[in-house]
Amino acid sequence: MNLMITGGAGFIGANLVLHWLQHHPDDLVINFDALTYAGNLENLAEVKNHPKYRFVLGDLRNPADISKTFSKYHVDAVIHLAAESHVDRSIYGPADFIETNISGTFNLLETARDYWKTDLSAHRFLHVSTDEVYGSLGSCGKFLETTPYAPNSPYSASKAASDHLVRAWHHTYKMNMLTTNCSNNYGPFQFPEKLLPLLINNCLQNLYIPVYGDGKNIRDWLFVKDHCEALDCVFHSGKSGETYNIGGGNEWSNIDIVRYVCKELDQRLGRSKENSCEKLITFVQDRPGHDLRYAIDASKIKTELNWTPRHTFGEGLSKTIEWYLGHQNWIKDITSGTYREYYELQYGGQNSDAV
Numbered sequence: 001m002n003l004m005i006t007g008g009a010g011f012i013g014a015n016l017v018l019h020w021l022q023h024h025p026d027d028l029v030i031n032f033d034a035l036t037y038a039g040n041l042e043n044l045a046e047v048k049n050h051p052k053y054r055f056v057l058g059d060l061r062n063p064a065d066i067s068k069t070f071s072k073y074h075v076d077a078v079i080h081l082a083a084e085s086h087v088d089r090s091i092y093g094p095a096d097f098i099e100t101n102i103s104g105t106f107n108l109l110e111t112a113r114d115y116w117k118t119d120l121s122a123h124r125f126l127h128v129s130t131d132e133v134y135g136s137l138g139s140c141g142k143f144l145e146t147t148p149y150a151p152n153s154p155y156s157a158s159k160a161a162s163d164h165l166v167r168a169w170h171h172t173y174k175m176n177m178l179t180t181n182c183s184n185n186y187g188p189f190q191f192p193e194k195l196l197p198l199l200i201n202n203c204l205q206n207l208y209i210p211v212y213g214d215g216k217n218i219r220d221w222l223f224v225k226d227h228c229e230a231l232d233c234v235f236h237s238g239k240s241g242e243t244y245n246i247g248g249g250n251e252w253s254n255i256d257i258v259r260y261v262c263k264e265l266d267q268r269l270g271r272s273k274e275n276s277c278e279k280l281i282t283f284v285q286d287r288p289g290h291d292l293r294y295a296i297d298a299s300k301i302k303t304e305l306n307w308t309p310r311h312t313f314g315e316g317l318s319k320t321i322e323w324y325l326g327h328q329n330w331i332k333d334i335t336s337g338t339y340r341e342y343y344e345l346q347y348g349g350q351n352s353d354a355v
């Protein structure tokens with residue numbers, strides 16, 4: 001099979017490319033990525049010469065890039081991850097989110113429909129989405145696949161729109177489509193604009209740790225390698241036209257997870273109580289429209305497809321921290337240049353050394 005993975009140079013995409021090459025050695029993996037600020041080919045340095053791996057520098061906003069890739073590589077199937085993915089950036093500049101997440105998905109669907117038209121049912125298209133499309137929960141309940149959509153940020157609204165396109169292309173054109181909605185991922189290669197890598201990096205740099213609002217917002221954290229296994233499972237065993245929620249069953253308030261990671265870092269960095277990473281915690285202005293709580297009910301994928309996460313939070317977090325500590329040059333490279341401009345815009349005035 002010739003499998004096109006969009007967004008393969010990003011966080012989850014790179015983990016998925018590595019997973020696929022390891023577990024499906026007969027498949028050709030075509031990584032289609034525009035290399036935005038979030039895309040980094042360093043993530044895939046170890047497979048750049050792998051005989052079953054190809055990289056295409058292509059933009060979903062440009063239909064010609066997509067159709068050339070389908071023709072050149074005879075694409076049999078797609079796993080679609082490419083997106084603008086950061087909520088805070090969507091608040092500053094929603095246009096890219098509309099163009100990539102909505103129009104880009106539309107362009108991809110139309111190319112696939114045209115290229116596969118002789119037998120649409122023979123070609124799978126897995127659309128990777130987020131639990132944020134369901135909106136915000138109160139203190140109880142969890143998101144089910146049947147929970148009504150209620151996106152609250154430009155990011156989640158653009159992902160919700162793309163989910164609806166996928167649903168309609170299945171319903172109307174009978175394309176062989178699957179959608180997954182996953183909770184917060186953490187692990188290697190995550191860009192340090194997201195909470196966990198930002199927190200680890202800031203501790204290493206002795207920069208303050210910005211916690212939005214009162215820190216009581218809750219997220220359901222899943223190790224990225226477990227997400228990749230779930231995507232593999234849905235791709236191979238999911239039922240066409242269905243959506244599957246993926247989550248870790250692992251809810252943490254932001255302030256609790258920040259404190260927990262600080263403790264883990266203190267141990268590994270040999271920091272004393274007086275010098276603890278916790279001292280860097282600073283409560284800052286809340287994110288506008290900040291969703292209070294996300295929690296996934298993953299019983300459908302568990303009972304129908306027999307998937308459960310293999311890593312406990314402790315195991316996943318240890319691997320993640322070790323990875324960041326062992327890849328400080330990776331962080332240094334991407335936190336120079338434009339990252340600094342973003343950081344200044346988002347946290348401006350408070351980004352000087354905290355201690």
Ligand code: NAD
Pocket residue numbers: 006007008009010011012013032033034035036037038039040058059060061080081082083084085086100104128129130131159181182183184185186191
């Ligand atoms: P990311 O921001 O790390 O990576 C996105 C990748 O897409 C980058 O490599 C980027 O270069 C590429 N890209 C962006 N615009 C493009 C375009 N126009 N054309 C081609 N490539 C383009 O994102 P991520 O965190 O790895 O998320 C991947 C997918 O998973 C997204 O669709 C996101 O909505 C979804 N998701 C993420 C999480 C999470 O916690 N990170 C959870 C659930 C779902």
Ligand code: DAU
Pocket residue numbers: 085086087088129130131132182183184185193194195196198210211212213217218219254287294
């Ligand atoms: O739920 C899945 C979603 O998880 C994905 O669809 C998104 O692509 C991904 O970015 C993530 O969205 P969040 O907004 O939940 O992730 P983020 O890491 O930005 O923030 C996690 C929580 O931490 C959130 O409640 C906001 C808070 N936060 C974040 C940052 C960056 C802070 O308190 N301080 C920060 O500096």
